[in-house]
Amino acid sequence: MRSPATAPAYYGPMNVPHSSVVTLHCQDRPGIVAAVSAVLARHGCSITESKTFEDRLNEKFFARFAFTGAGTDQGALQRDFDAVAAEFGMELRLVPADEKLKVVVMVSKWVHCLRDLLYRSQAGHLPIEITAVVSNHPDHRSLTEWHGVPFHHVPVTKDTKPEAEARLLEIVESTGAELVVLARYMQVLSPELTERLEGRCINIHHSFLPSFKGAKPYHQAFARGVKMVGATAHYVNSDLDEGPIIVQRVAEVDHSFSPADLQRHGQDAEVAALTDAVRVHAEHRVILQDGRTVVLR
Known part of the structure; x- marks a missing residue:
């Protein structure tokens, strides 16, 4: 001593x-x-x-x-x-720059992106604080709460969508969240909500946009016989899967891959793209201009 x-x-x-x-x-x-x-x-x-x-x-x-x-x-x-x-x-x-960005994460059934964000946030590998996880399914409550993060089950149906989105906004505002991350949240947000969240909502889409938009992109990729699958992290706007692109990742595949194989192989690209997009946003490296992004690394 x-x-x-x-x-x-x-x-x-x-x-x-x-x-x-x-x-x-x-x-x-x-x-x-x-x-x-x-x-x-x-x-x-x-x-x-x-x-x-x-x-x-x-x-x-x-x-x-x-x-x-x-x-x-x-x-x-x-x-x-x-x-x-x-x-x-x-x-x-x-x-x-020395304050962690407060983030609300939204997820449905697939857990790989949520798991990575929870781990990296808790380990200090991302400059973020996850203030809440919101899901339309109850599946990931135990994982979320094990990391010390509040979990909110907000079911969504066609008839309850306005109430569910109002509840989401309540959670965002009450936690002081500055960013919403759709970590494989498989619900389409309304134009009204996307307008409220403009420039502060990031989605991960499991294809290399602008190819294979919408549902089941891995099945679309299989049907086209692609030799690469990818993932795209982008800001959300009122046009489905057409928001300004922040980060993209690809993984090589071949003719022997089934749609399920493509999906499993592509999940690593999804995690990498989303984590990187959250990082550059939280570090204030992204500038939006005319529907495009400039990422200053």
């Missing part, structure tokens, strides 16, 4: 640097990075990560800056960034 004289000094919470992220996009022009860097320097902040993308086809500029700054006045920092955003006509967002 170290003696008090040799023990490391303790620095209280006020001396721990705050970690934040600023994301932005606008028409490309000179001086954008310089203006952002000047604001951060003026507030004594240190840039820890910088990612930029120039869309030369559309003359757009996208950026993500992660930075730290002990004792930074967040209000003053936001005001200075607002001035930069006004000058360049940009959409800019400043968010804390």
Whole structure:
């Protein structure tokens, strides 16, 4: 044991640097990075990560800056960034990066994606806090509650769909969730709900979109004799399986695979795609623009 004289000094919470992220996009022009860097320097902040993308086809500029700054006045920092955003006509967002994103996960019968998210959240491998799991079946209550997460069984029928979706929104709002993840939730959300959740609802579809939309994509893939199956994590919108794509994964198959084999083989791709999509969203790496995403890794 170290003696008090040799023990490391303790620095209280006020001396721990705050970690934040600023994301932005606008028409490309000179001086954008310089203006952002000047604001951060003026507030004594240190840039820890910088990612930029120039869309030369559309003359757009996208950026993500992660930075730290002990004792930074967040209000003053936001005001200075607002001035930069006004000058360049940009959409800019400043968010804390050292807070876990609160997430509600929705699931039906298939459990592989839910199991992975619960494990990675509990192990600290994802910067998220799962505040609730909602399912139209009771099957996964014990698994969910074993991880210390509240489970809500919300049955859905054609006649009860409005009440079920209202209950979902209650759970999202009461838990403070900022993201809803459809981890093989096999119900189509209404246009009204998808509009409420725009930009903060991620779905995993078990095919390489835009191929094989809708129900039973593995059977569709089998019928076409594909040599690869895939999975697509995308934001949900009012058009079924047509929301902006965030992450895709593929797995090689061959003529000997039955539809059941394709399904089993494709589940690894589903898990990988959904986990990665949740990660980049929670790390504020995704910028939505004109129905497409820019993912700044």
